Amino acid sequence: MKGVVFAGDRKIEILDFPDPAPGPGEVVLEIESSGMCGSDLKYYRAVGGAASLGFKMPDHPVIGGHEPCGVLVAVGAGVPEKQARIGQRVMQHHYRGCGVCPHCTTGWQQLCVEGVAEVYGATGHGAHARYMKCPANTLVTLPDELSFDTGAAISCGTGTAWGALERLGLRGEHTIAISARGRSDCRRRSSRAKWARG
Numbered sequence: 001m002k003g004v005v006f007a008g009d010r011k012i013e014i015l016d017f018p019d020p021a022p023g024p025g026e027v028v029l030e031i032e033s034s035g036m037c038g039s040d041l042k043y044y045r046a047v048g049g050a051a052s053l054g055f056k057m058p059d060h061p062v063i064g065g066h067e068p069c070g071v072l073v074a075v076g077a078g079v080p081e082k083q084a085r086i087g088q089r090v091m092q093h094h095y096r097g098c099g100v101c102p103h104c105t106t107g108w109q110q111l112c113v114e115g116v117a118e119v120y121g122a123t124g125h126g127a128h129a130r131y132m133k134c135p136a137n138t139l140v141t142l143p144d145e146l147s148f149d150t151g152a153a154i155s156c157g158t159g160t161a162w163g164a165l166e167r168l169g170l171r172g173e174h175t176i177a178i179s180a181r182g183r184s185d186c187r188r189r190s191s192r193a194k195w196a197r198g
């Protein structure tokens, strides 16, 4: 399959990759929609690519895209049907942790006590390709009434904003004011907040 790689310095490469096959506990999604989050622009623009941002990179090009949404086309050994089944419409949360610590088991793999093993779309193959492999425990079912494009947006950017609103107990009828300091300070803060949640 072809995959899109953020090569740094505002360059994009389309390279050949083997079609993924699921290992134990893993699944393969056929991607229907793959979003572009603000964080992707960091990988796209950075001189030297994601490695220059402090990520521990593998020694091969990595497929970009961390807002995956699609349909399950392969399920690996040991994945119970209630967790993942062929044909299921899913969003994917783009971190892989140890899978067993208190944070991982409550859906916060980005806070894994062992350290994050992979950030899909940055240090592990993401969704800018036909297929993507990931652990079954990183999936979120996409309800039938939501489109794949909506699911992709929810997978990171919109989900991040929703998480903050949910914690504040805000609803559509509320009016809120958002203040920010200077532009560079604002960008630093928003970047930190985004990565804290995902």
Ligand SMILES: [Zn+2]
Pocket: 037, 038, 039, 040, 066, 156, 157, 198
């Ligand atoms: Zn993102």
Ligand SMILES: [Zn+2]
Pocket: 097, 098, 099, 100, 101, 102, 103, 104, 105, 109, 111, 112, 113, 114
């Ligand atoms: Zn963990």
